Amino acid sequence: MISIPLQQGSNAERSRHRNRQAVLGQVHLAGTIGRAEIARTLALTTQTVSNIIAELSDDGMLIEKGRLSVGRGQPAIQYALNPTGGYALGVEVRPDAVFAALLDLTGQAVTKERVALTGTAPEIVLDQVTAVYARALDQVPMARGRMLGAGIVMPGPFGLTGIAGMGTDLTGWQEVDATALFSKAMDLPIVLSNDANAAAMAERITGTAQEMRSYAYLYFGTGLGLGLIHDGQLVQGAYGNAGEIGHIPVPGPHAKLEDVVSRLSVQRHLMNAGLDVHDIDALDRLFAQKNAALMAWLDTACDALGHAVAIVENLFDPQTVVLGGAMPNAILKHFVAHTPLPDLSVSNRPHAPHPRLILGASGRMTATLGAAALILNRALTAPLSHVH
Template identity: 75%
Template sequence: MIVQTKPKGSNAERSRYRNRQAVLGQVREAGAIGRAEIARALSLTTQTVSNIIAELCHDGMLLEKGRRSVGRGLPAMQYALNPKGGYALGIEVRPDAIFAALLDMQGNAVATERVALRGNRPDAVMDHVSHLQTQMLDQEPVARNRMLGAGVVMPGPFGVTGITGMGSDLTGWQEIDAEALFAERLGLPVVLSNDANAAAMAERINGVAQGIASFAYLYFGAGLGLGLVHDGQLVRGAYGNAGEIGHIPIPGLGGKLEDALSRLSVQSHLRRAGKEARDIDMLDRLFQQRDPDLMAWLETATTALGHAMAIVENIFDPQAVVLGGAMPDAILDHLVTRTPLTDLSVSNRPHAPHPRLIRGASGRMTATLGAAALILNRALGAPGSNVH
């Protein structure tokens, strides 16, 4: 689910807000750009763009980067994002830990923190979140008065559904207004999303899905999630629970998809063999050693991923499927190269511009950084969008 604060006020005020977003989006895409170029790209008058740029420079969000000669006349002043002009907080709540990241305007992580959880009920989580926010603002004091908002990601499903009570659930959150709770505690506008959606948008903004308008993102969190992006927008479903693919039964595997294809799955498999793999570093070491128990799990996992691909491709017709999340790169690469892809798929087409299955971003902080990226994406906007 995505819940976000919408600009309020008159139509003129909303138009001004969107135009600011669009100008920032153009600057972000170009790196450095002049007023006339922005005006042409957005079909706005040069005077309107000049006024917006003056405001953004006054607010500290843009910097002058010197003049560049463009044809005849006075060389045009170039403008770029001020990295310290705004900050986004990303919070990821997992069943056993909270991850936090503070990103500057250019998407650089200036502070990251992690805390282990003994319990994940709302009161315990909120106490940790407040402490993490204080820690990171202490590391980057200039951010205190320049916060753009907070992105919060949590594993789905949201609300009481027929698939609650699973190992990847958070305790006591099903009937909580999480967006309001986080907004009150953090004192910031909040975007609430599941972890797969946040990771998908991070790939769309800064990852392998740049330039891919419609794609699916299979995300390794504790379980297995699916983020769907169509025409650059997330597909959320009626209650924010679109993409709960991990709970789909898979014939022949004796259970649901994430029983064979998730971090909980591989950890349980290895534990039954008397081995521990508490984090992705330990999983990576086992893979480099070609541990026989891990390789046996991967054999089943590739079969399960093949089933998942057939479902995703034939239902959603994506340009590509991206695989990423809290797994080592080597394991993701193994899954990408070894997974059997059925010929009976709408994605099996000649001269396709993208591979059917692509390895995306990986690591512990994938969804955390994605959460903060949701805030930056909202503040900076897509180039050329929301112009009035």
């Protein structure tokens, strides 16, 4: 059950599928909305939308939310996503642990769990993931039979590339078809991605970028990742490894960007200052204390981040750049406030509709929640068509 991009023709069945997706997407975007308005935005007739909504209500995906009177005419019956209408599992596999969360259709987490790993071999990981999935279903029996799929986040890059074997890869997984493996073990549709892509998608489903269709997300993980959303869909590249912004060369004594901007980088820097900091909370405390070593690192990192933003803006011309990831919220806020935004950029507009750099989700679970968002997005976003 993998997702394959395919040049495919259209027929009645596939049209209906697309229209169901589009209707759900409009409801998600609006929060609550009436049929006539959906019909107008999708260029369908109200009758068609009525039929689809009846179907989706039967399936438990939508619920009525009373009537809303706007000016003259009969007030429109409002519809909203039914939270219990569908669930998505998000799983993040790290070298030392598996994080998992079960999200309802509206993107709310209904379970969260962390499981330590004794190794990263596929059998060990698979055992723990299926176990955590089973426990999630036990906690939320309603989700059984309503699972939309599972998003799996693993350290990229995927396949054999020039940056493989550099510590980011999960040992034992280089030659494995992870999608097929998880799909078989859990009997679910699987989407596989890296942390940055997942986090980027989370912003579209529940975060600060819900109304945007084109934006970039800079993700603080072990390294630095980039998630690109274009027309509401991830740009994953021809082989699924797009967004490895941490590996681009930067000016200065360091070889690559994530040597200066990443969790590993700050840990190394603090270690040189005699501080052994290994988790987000400790980092948060240091920041609250305005620790000199940390502040020095932040200065360098802000400059490098400005460089990264310059590249991303000029290459993609996004609506905005979102900053988030496995970092304390206060530090991300500091970055948003203090990163020097380049003048020489297509995004340096006199009357910009959005800030160029905004705050995204932070904390340990960001990528895990994003993994589930990859699945939810599939249910809620129809590919767009270009009309003339």
